[in-house]
Amino acid sequence: MSRVCFINPNTIFLKSDPFTTGIVYMPIGLAYAVAVAKRNELPFQVIDSFGLDPTQSRSMGEFVSLGLSPREVVNKISNDVDLVIIYANQLTNTKSIIEILKEIKLRYVNLKVCLMENTQAVTSYNLEVVSDEFFRIGVDGIIVGEIEDQLDKFVNYFKNGLSYTESPEGLILPTQNGINKRSKSFISNLDKLPFPAWEEFPLDNYWKLGFGHGPVHSKRYLPILTSRGCPYPCGFCVVPSTNLRKWRSRSPENVVEEIEFFKKKYGVKEFHVEDLDPTINDTRTKDFSKLLIERNVNINWKIVAGTKVETIKSKETVNLMAKSGCIYVSISPESGSAEVLAKMNKPFDLARALEVSKDFIKNKIKVQACFVLGYPGETTKDLKKTGHLIRKLAIFGIDEIAIFVISPVPGSSIYSHFDLAGVNLSQLNFSPTWREDYKRLNFIRLNLYSQFIILKSIFHPIKIFLNIIGFLTRSFHTKMEMTPFRAFQYRKLAKLSVK
Numbered sequence: 001m002s003r004v005c006f007i008n009p010n011t012i013f014l015k016s017d018p019f020t021t022g023i024v025y026m027p028i029g030l031a032y033a034v035a036v037a038k039r040n041e042l043p044f045q046v047i048d049s050f051g052l053d054p055t056q057s058r059s060m061g062e063f064v065s066l067g068l069s070p071r072e073v074v075n076k077i078s079n080d081v082d083l084v085i086i087y088a089n090q091l092t093n094t095k096s097i098i099e100i101l102k103e104i105k106l107r108y109v110n111l112k113v114c115l116m117e118n119t120q121a122v123t124s125y126n127l128e129v130v131s132d133e134f135f136r137i138g139v140d141g142i143i144v145g146e147i148e149d150q151l152d153k154f155v156n157y158f159k160n161g162l163s164y165t166e167s168p169e170g171l172i173l174p175t176q177n178g179i180n181k182r183s184k185s186f187i188s189n190l191d192k193l194p195f196p197a198w199e200e201f202p203l204d205n206y207w208k209l210g211f212g213h214g215p216v217h218s219k220r221y222l223p224i225l226t227s228r229g230c231p232y233p234c235g236f237c238v239v240p241s242t243n244l245r246k247w248r249s250r251s252p253e254n255v256v257e258e259i260e261f262f263k264k265k266y267g268v269k270e271f272h273v274e275d276l277d278p279t280i281n282d283t284r285t286k287d288f289s290k291l292l293i294e295r296n297v298n299i300n301w302k303i304v305a306g307t308k309v310e311t312i313k314s315k316e317t318v319n320l321m322a323k324s325g326c327i328y329v330s331i332s333p334e335s336g337s338a339e340v341l342a343k344m345n346k347p348f349d350l351a352r353a354l355e356v357s358k359d360f361i362k363n364k365i366k367v368q369a370c371f372v373l374g375y376p377g378e379t380t381k382d383l384k385k386t387g388h389l390i391r392k393l394a395i396f397g398i399d400e401i402a403i404f405v406i407s408p409v410p411g412s413s414i415y416s417h418f419d420l421a422g423v424n425l426s427q428l429n430f431s432p433t434w435r436e437d438y439k440r441l442n443f444i445r446l447n448l449y450s451q452f453i454i455l456k457s458i459f460h461p462i463k464i465f466l467n468i469i470g471f472l473t474r475s476f477h478t479k480m481e482m483t484p485f486r487a488f489q490y491r492k493l494a495k496l497s498v499k
Helices: 028-039 070-075 091-107 131-137 148-160 203-209 239-243 252-266 282-294 315-324 338-344 350-362 380-396 438-459 461-473 479-496
Strands: 003-008 011-014 044-048 057-060 063-066 081-088 112-117 141-143 171-175 178-180 222-224 270-273 300-307 326-334 366-373 400-405
Touching: 003 028, 011 091, 028 044, 028 081, 028 112, 028 148, 057 479, 063 091, 063 479, 070 091, 081 091, 081 148, 091 112, 091 131, 112 148, 131 141, 141 148, 148 171, 222 252, 252 282, 282 315, 315 326, 315 350, 326 338, 326 350, 338 380, 350 366, 350 380, 366 380, 366 438, 380 400, 380 438, 400 438, 400 479, 438 461, 461 479
Parallel strands: 003 044, 003 081, 081 112, 112 141, 222 270, 270 300, 300 326, 326 366, 366 400
Antiparallel strands: 011 063, 057 063, 141 171, 171 178
């Protein structure tokens, strides 16, 4: 009987910047696809190239790759596999995706290989935009949109050698006249999906690392998606093109059932909400929090990928979030300049955001504020306004900031604004050293970090002390505690990496 092989690629970091690159994301999108394969009784195999050996390192020029070698990955593919689906999890991991793809095609010329788009991450990319590059390398199809409802159709298409006209929704194919574009498939009723099949992934290896995307303070944690998509049109973000501004949510009951299920199965009491925008519906946020309280679930949860903080409508919502176990929230001012926000097409109500953040702080919920530098058209005056806001937030009591230098993500509206000649996809990270103005922007970034830490030390010395304790004990309640630890580990791995 034929089998489909799901592959999660290696994690890659930039040797010159292990702080900003190499963020570890557990492959939740792939875990959903595998869960559907199990439910549909579709024979499958999972190869988590990073997760199976996350501390094995190889040098790749300016990058270091963590995980199995391409040859080790291909050696694990079962003989009865007739379709491989590689998860294009993060844009910066493209070098690994290409390596694995080439090795498969070298070994198994006739084996069909598809790429699966990650629609639920701002660090991902729209595969349709770069499809020509992958088709030149030899990929047989590209899956865009959400895979779960179409998975059986994808497998059947390649197994039976169907024609272009019979290809399922969401499958892009190469043709003699370019590519065969298909509309994306989106799932409206997310409650019908099975819970992610984490039992098929090397969870212990992720947990042994002691760090992830969000700050890890427990021995075991899991990511969770309570909703999908985002309704906002931000110009630097890929999500408007991968989700077409469609926001869909799971019911609070369904989300809490998943939390209770994995708490019982694995003893997990720390959950990282990886939604693109989880708090869009304030009533849903309150109902979810109330349900956790009523059922006495007794877990901690963190909004680690950011949220539109102004959608949190009241002190009641914040109080319920805190009582239910919320201890960390990431928000995204992006810039201190109203002019830049307008250019970004990014709606942001600073006054309301500060009001909500004040309530978070009162309820002992840690708050991260994220910023981007180098947006097209940004001026020195705009950068000064961002610096002013960051200093204001430090005095205000925000727990941490994250500052990124803009990279044009394939699928974002600013992608065509940059000259990318000679730039590979993995270089489109948050430390784009290829930008002519990178050194200047990075200097500003480091200076702003320094100002934030100095002001935080003056106005909130206890928080700084707790950050130091968190770093030393490896019980991370903020990313600023965890990131230096991860960077230190990566520097060691870089020295040990083989070519």
